[in-house]
Amino acid sequence: MAFLIMSENELSRLEVLRDLANGRLTVAAAGEILGLERRQVQRLSKAYQDQGATALISKKRGRPSNRRRHWGGDTTIGLMVRAGGLANRLSFHDVS
Secondary structure, eight states, X not given: OOXXXXXXXXXXXXXXXHHHHTTSSOHHHHHHHHTOOHHHHHHHHHHHHHHXXXXXXXXXXXXXXXXXXXXXXXXXHHHXXXXXXXXXXXXXXXXX
């Protein structure tokens, strides 16, 4: 048996989707509770029925951000950008 690590938000979604699957909630009521549109609730409900609780876990967890820096702060280009936009006036061949 594998353990799943879920955030508080994912756990609350799980509880609401369980109630939806058991017929205790309507799609509209579940959407109101979760703050989602009907279509998103239907998408989550289908994923929950197909894959179980693992469908509700964020796929982005453990991956680096898209907004991270791709170079260190001490590179020549990074210093030039911070120095007043000199990188816009120079080509990369001038930097090398």
